[in-house]
Amino acid sequence: MRIAWIAAPVAGMAALVGALAWSAPEEPGRGDIYRQLELFADVLARVEQDYVTEINEEEAMEAAIQGMLASLDPHSSYMNAADYREMQTQTRGEYGGLGIEVTSEEGVVRVVSPIDGTPAARAGIQAGDYLTAIDGESIVGLTLNDAVRRMRGEAGSSIVVTVAREGTDPFDVTLQREIINVRAVTARVEGGDVGVIRISTFNERTGDMLQDAIRTVRRDTGGRLRGVVVDLRNNPGGLLDQAIEVSDAFLDGGEVVSTRGRQPEDVQRYNARRGDDMAGVPIVVLINGASASAAEIVAGALQDRNRALIVGTDSFGKGSVQTVIPLQGGRDGALRLTTARYYTPAGRSIQGAGITPDMEVAARRIDAEQIARLQRLGVSEADLPNALDNDSGAQRRAVHVPEDMPPENWDADEDYQLKRAMDFLRQGTVAERLRQRAG
Known part of the structure; x- marks a missing residue:
């Protein structure tokens, strides 16, 4: 019902507010809501009548809806019909x-x-x-949907994006738009005995692609599989059901994740099926500060269930669930609304805190000056405006000098975190640490 109110045509807003105020049940505080709706209708009427130029009513309404949702948290938003179709694609x-x-x-x-x-x-x-301009035109202050819409266009066309990066002057990057065919999962074998499975996103095909990847590493190691590295670095997340399916592949039953909504009874638990597709082969999961959402569900599940050693740096800390709610069957777009927090099998809320690795390993060397810059910049979910708090009081660790960094003469083109992960597998560190944690 509330969604219908907000999405009502502009011309009928004043009449709708009057009808709602007349028929509303007398509940504490409800009168204030209707007065605010009347105020909104009054402001809109004034803008339509007196603004210096004629306004686009549809765009004005969308901006009002977006403003309301943006005040809730960083991930709730409205998608018009075109945006909704694009999201489904x-x-x-x-x-x-x-x-x-x-x-x-x-x-x-x-x-x-x-x-x-x-x-x-x-x-x-x-x-x-930070992306500040497209083709020389500022996008600062635009809604996220509007900014993304400007980035998209016909495949083969070029776009110039202005990038602001900490420690450097703003610079332009010329990109050519493409049809993005996301290969969510890739696999290879290193040294003949370690499988490396890279999961870059969680879309509708991730679970099926993971099964192909598992078959690839088993085949290409010819029975000599010593362990597997599951690389979730820079994985921004995606679909909850795919995070559950990926976790399921490495677990032999038991809980993967739970979600808790606004009401105490709004709890859902998701469990793995019996049968570990890797048959107990040691696993290292690689994460970093850009591992978010569904990637954190997988890392948290395998960590809490003592199935994998988590290696890298603290993850992003997005521990909220967004539900996409079609409006008028999708004809009026859809609402992307934060409806729950998710929790690891041990009951940890990741929101704002992230996953802390078992073995902290940096991708590159970092010093005190760089740490100070990162602290000013903000590097996690907790740094976003209106981010939800962590309801259990957990906080992300402060930026600090990592325990394990590449040596000074390390080749920047070599992947230090991956090398350390493979060392841990080949030296038996993974099995030993998991035994210690279980004990």
Whole structure:
């Protein structure tokens, strides 16, 4: 009902408010809500009548709805019909654009993560970058949907994006739009005995692709499989059901994740089926500060269930669930609304805190000056405007000098975190640490 009120045509707003006020049951505080709706209708009428130029009523209403939702948390938003269709295409893993996951922070577009193999990733766009202009025109202050719409266009066309990055002057990057066919999962074998399974996103095909990846590493190691690295770095998340399916592949039954909504009874628990597809083979999960949402569900489940050693740096800390609610069957778009928090099998809320790795390993060397810059910049979910708090009081660790960093002469083109993960598997560290944790 409330959604219907907000989405009502502009011309009928005043009449609708009057009808609601007349027929409303007398509940404490309800009168204030109707007075606010009357105020909104009055403001809208004044704008329509007296603003210096004629306004687009539909755009004005969308902006009002977006403003309300943005005041709730960083992830609730309204999608008009075109945006909703585009979102449905994106979750199927094929869409047009740059291949970049973004959020909005104080009116500025912030990069959560570029997606592997896309124009954004190839151009060197990094997690934490701010995008301030497109083709020389500022996008600061635009809604996130509007900014994303400007980034998209016909495949083959070029776009110039202005990037603001901490420690450097703003610079322009020229990108060519492509049809993005997201390969959610890839697999290879390193050294003949360690499988590396890279999961870059959680779309509708991730679970099926993971099964193909598992078969690939088993086949290519020829029975000599010593362990598997599951790489979730820079994975911005995606579909909850796919996170459950991925976790299921590595667990032998038991809880994967639970979600808790507004009411105490709004609790759902999701369990793995019996049967570990890796048959107990040691696993290392790689995470970093751009591992978010569904990626954190998988890492948290395998950590709490003592199935994998988590290696890398603290994850992003997005521990909320968004439900997509079609409006008028999708004809009027859809509401993306935060409806629950999710919890690991041990009952930990990841919201704002993230997953802390068992073995902290940095991708590159970092010093006190860089730490100070990162603290000013903000690097996690908790730094986003209106971010939900962690209802159990957990907080993300402060940025600090990692325990394990590449040596000073380390080749920047070599993946230090992956090397350490493979060392842990080959040296028996994973099995030993999991035994200690179980004991």
